[in-house]
Amino acid sequence: xxxxxxxxxxxxxxxxxxxxxxxxxxxxxxxxxxxxxxxxxxxxxxxxxxxxxxxxxxxxxxxxxxxxxxxxxxxxxxxxxxxxxxxxxxxxxxxxxxxxxxxxxxxxxxxxxxxxxxxxxxxxxxxxxxxxxxxxxxxxxxxxxxxxxxxxxxxxxxxxxxxxxxxxxxxxxxxxxxxxxxxxxxxxxxxxxxxxxxxxxxxxxxxxxxxxxxxxxxxxxxxxxxxxxxxxxxxxxxxxxxxxxxxxxxxxxxxxxxxxxxxxxxxxxxxxxxxxxxxxxxxxxx
Amino acid sequence: xxxxxxxxxxxxxxxxxxxxxxxxxxxxxxxxxxxxxxxxxxxxxxxxxxxxxxxxxxxxxxxxxxxxxxxxxxxxxxxxxxxxxxxxxxxxxxxxxxxxxxxxxxxxxxxxxxxxxxxxxxxxxxxxxxxxxxxxxxxxxxxxxxxxxxxxxxxxxxxxxxxxxxxxxxxxxxxxxxxxxxxxxxxxxxxxxxxxxxxxxxxxxxxxxxxxxxxxxxxxxxxxxxxxxxxxxxxxxxxxxxxxxxxxxxxxxxxxxxxxxxxxxxxxxxxxxxxxxxxxxxxxxxxxxxxxxxxxxxxxxxxxxxxxxxxxxxx
Numbered sequence: 001x002x003x004x005x006x007x008x009x010x011x012x013x014x015x016x017x018x019x020x021x022x023x024x025x026x027x028x029x030x031x032x033x034x035x036x037x038x039x040x041x042x043x044x045x046x047x048x049x050x051x052x053x054x055x056x057x058x059x060x061x062x063x064x065x066x067x068x069x070x071x072x073x074x075x076x077x078x079x080x081x082x083x084x085x086x087x088x089x090x091x092x093x094x095x096x097x098x099x100x101x102x103x104x105x106x107x108x109x110x111x112x113x114x115x116x117x118x119x120x121x122x123x124x125x126x127x128x129x130x131x132x133x134x135x136x137x138x139x140x141x142x143x144x145x146x147x148x149x150x151x152x153x154x155x156x157x158x159x160x161x162x163x164x165x166x167x168x169x170x171x172x173x174x175x176x177x178x179x180x181x182x183x184x185x186x187x188x189x190x191x192x193x194x195x196x197x198x199x200x201x202x203x204x205x206x207x208x209x210x211x212x213x214x215x216x217x218x219x220x221x222x223x224x225x226x227x228x229x230x231x232x233x234x235x236x237x238x239x240x241x242x243x244x245x246x247x248x249x250x251x252x253x254x255x256x257x258x259x260x261x262x263x264x265x266x267x268x269x270x271x272x273x274x275x276x277x278x279x280x281x282x283x284x285x286x
Numbered sequence: 287x288x289x290x291x292x293x294x295x296x297x298x299x300x301x302x303x304x305x306x307x308x309x310x311x312x313x314x315x316x317x318x319x320x321x322x323x324x325x326x327x328x329x330x331x332x333x334x335x336x337x338x339x340x341x342x343x344x345x346x347x348x349x350x351x352x353x354x355x356x357x358x359x360x361x362x363x364x365x366x367x368x369x370x371x372x373x374x375x376x377x378x379x380x381x382x383x384x385x386x387x388x389x390x391x392x393x394x395x396x397x398x399x400x401x402x403x404x405x406x407x408x409x410x411x412x413x414x415x416x417x418x419x420x421x422x423x424x425x426x427x428x429x430x431x432x433x434x435x436x437x438x439x440x441x442x443x444x445x446x447x448x449x450x451x452x453x454x455x456x457x458x459x460x461x462x463x464x465x466x467x468x469x470x471x472x473x474x475x476x477x478x479x480x481x482x483x484x485x486x487x488x489x490x491x492x493x494x495x496x497x498x499x500x501x502x503x504x505x506x507x508x509x510x511x512x513x514x515x516x517x518x519x520x521x522x523x524x525x526x527x528x529x530x531x532x533x534x535x536x537x538x539x540x541x542x543x544x545x546x547x548x549x550x551x552x553x554x555x556x557x558x559x560x561x562x563x564x565x566x567x568x569x570x571x572x573x574x575x576x577x578x579x580x581x582x583x584x585x586x587x588x589x590x591x592x593x594x595x596x597x598x599x600x601x
């Protein structure tokens with residue numbers, strides 16, 4: 001009897017505790033979501049509704065025209081195309097060169113491997129600003145200014161150390177017996193990379209691709225330094241231009257911001273399994 | 287069947303091979319890493335060393351660089367009060383926002399770890415802000431923080447508080463950026479949650495037998511067990527925060543009265559607006575050394591507060 005009464009009070013405390021936890025989590029979720037809702041809601045308002053007090057959440061009327069207007073006031077179609085091109089090339093370059101290096105670190109035995117791996121990891125700590133200016137001078141000497149080369153070429157030379165690290169960690173989890181079996185069957189070492197490791201690492205490759213897309217799509221500082229001609233602008237630079245020229249047209253700005261976020265959010269939504277796995281796997285966000 | 291003689295022959299020839307001889311596997315390995323090495327030398331190490339040299343020159347891009355010794359560094363210390371201001375702003379921002387982000391992240395992770403239902407969904411929602419960044423986010427926050435009709439002041443007015451002009455008030459502009467950084471805490475939550483799930487249950491059970499309450503369990507078990515994760519996030523977070531750029535560049539341009547002049551912003555201005563490449567390089571190196579020193583300090587202090595399983599400690 002005594003035991004039951006104790007457990008009764010325990011389950012009551014637990015119920016109380018769980019209610020509190022759900023409540024706290026719900027409040028947090030509302031705070032997290034509100035800026036998104038506010039953005040979308042503003043993007044559909046008339047200018048008058050934006051300033052109205054009390055707050056208008058559901059615009060009346062709903063001004064769908066803000067979207068086509070925001071996209072044509074500046075050549076956003078072109079900006080999106082430019083950004084897609086850069087992002088696509090960076091994805092191809094960084095996944096290919098990064099996975100090659102990761103394969104060497106995870107699967108091949110060679111003197112200097114540990115030293116090189118530490119070197120790769122140490123570049124994770126290298127702040128971009130130290131190399132920003134000499135890189136600019138280098139690319140100026142190469143006459144690469146105002147082209148996409150400074151944004152794309154470095155990706156083909158290994159890309160971010162983070163990708164190499166993530167892929168290497170993943171390759172290590174694949175049983176080496178598979179390699180040996182393949183080699184006995186006459187497969188070359190490069191064949192092991194191409195026919196065994198890569199096909200088995202689709203999840204990790206997907207994670208890397210998602211991180212690169214997310215990064216490149218929204219990257220601001222690097223395009224800001226290297227691109228001058230408006231026709232070559234990326235989405236981020238276009239948004240910035242927009243904000244500069246139409247400071248007060250909030251509804252159009254929010255429509256453009258929403259359009260620019262949608263691809264990133266979609267990529268996240270459909271790839272969240274890989275995303276979260278990648279974050280957990282490395283302890284770093286790309 | 288290799289005879290003993292043959293075996294001896296191969297080992298002796300191996301001995302004779304010079305140190306730089308590479309067998310097939312090693313050759314392939316270097317070949318595969320070669321792109322990264324080229325990239326590292328050309329785009330990272332080379333430029334870094336070059337910038338150290340540049341920092342000793344006066345160079346305005348259009349005339350040849352002039353060697354001026356340590357004059358840029360002297361100027362930073364004694365002639366340019368904005369350098370101190372920029373480092374002050376950046377340090378306050380980093381030192382306040384990073385621990386707050388970690389505390390908030392751990393708090394939410396703890397709530398999520400209480401075997402809640404719909405974990406995947408809730409986790410996704412919290413992660414959303416971490417997926418977006420840069421200009422679009424800055425624009426949205428520009429609207430949220432607007433003094434007259436922003437969302438934040440609208441919310442505050444509901445509880446009878448008249449909010450300030452967040453971004454144009456020297457007293458609140460840094461707080462605004464800190465608040466904004468807290469919104470993107472989601473990536474940390476996932477990492478902490480994974481850490482919490484890795485803490486063995488027996489530890490808690492044993493502590494319960496000894497009569498420990500939740501508070502004691504949290505400080506004596508949970509925190510020590512996830513301290514390596516916290517440590518790593520602290521280091522990465524600081525390096526990131528000290529390089530903050532897009533937010534202040536778009537939202538305040540360093541204002542009002544340089545109250546949000548982050549180092550990166552000042553560096554960009556010197557390099558790409560005033561074309562003071564030598565001075566900007568010196569500034570970059572000072573920031574780099576500053577980041578390294580802070581990181582080193584955190585690593586040193588970690589011996590006191592980070593617990594690694596299997597580590598033997600003298601008391």
